[in-house]
Amino acid sequence: MTRNLMIMLAAGGSAGLLAGAYLFQFLGYPPCAMCLWQRWPHAAAIVIGVLALKVPGPWLAGCGAIAAAATGGIGVYHTGVERDWWEGPASCSGGGALDGLSGSDLLAIEGPQVVMCDQVSWELLTLSMASWNALASFALVVVWIVAARLSVGSTRAGSSRTA
Template structure:
C-alpha cells in the first residue's frame, strides 16, 4: 500500500478541492493587484471545467454508476482536463519567455473581460495586461509556469487514480 492510496481513493473529491483552491489562489493574486491577461483567464477555465467534471462525476458515481469502471473513466477524464491545463499554461509560459507569439487578444488593449464591463459602462478606460510579460515570478517561474507544474501533478495523480480503479475491475 502506497502513501498515495488514501488520496487516490477519493481522487474526484481531491480534484474538486484542488480546482477550487487554484481558482481561489488566482482570485487572491487578482485582489493583490495582479490583473489577469487573456491567457490567465483561459487557464482558469480549465479549473472550472475540472471542478465541473469532478462534481458531476462524484454525484454520478455515488448515486448511479457505482462500478469501478465508471470511477476509472471519471479519473481518466479529469486527467485529460488537467493535461489540457498543462498545455494552456505551458503555452502561456512560452509566450512570456518569447518562445512564440501570443494570440492577438494578448496585446495590450486587446480583449476585455466581463469584470471590465462595469468600468467600460462608466466611461473608464480599460486595458488588459499583455500576455508576454510575467507579472509575478518565483524561483524563476511565472504564475503560468507554476500552473503548468500544478496541472501536470494533478494530471499524473488523476491518471494514477484511474489506473488504480481500473485494476480493481
C-alpha cells in the first residue's frame, strides 16, 4: 500500500459518503441541520485529499484524519440525539424548531419543511444514517492515519537517500 493509494481511499470514502447523502436527499429523505453539519468535514477531507496527492509530508493526511474524526464525532452526537441519550440543539430537536411559525405555516402544504434532528428517517440493521456515517468516518480516520504514517516513512527514506 502506498501513501497516495491510502489518500485516494480516504478521500474517495468521504466522496462516497457525501454522494450517498445527496442520493438519499434526492430519494426524498431531506437532511436535518445536523445531517448538513456532517457533510462539511467530508467536503474538507476531499479537498485535503486532492492537496495531499500533490504535497508531500504527513501533515495534510493528519488534517484529513481530523476532518474524518470531526464528521464521525458529529455522527455520534447526532445518534445520541436520535436515541434520546442527550439533548440536541433546540433549533432542530425541540420546540425551537417551530418558534416563529404560525398555525397557518404549520398547516400549509407548501409551508416551511421542518426536519427534526431527533427523528430517524431511515435505518439499516437498527442504525441510522448518522450512525453509519460515524462508523464509516472512523474507519476513514484509520486510513488517513496509515497514509500519514506512510508519508513519514517515505519522507525519512527520501532524506536518507540524499544524505
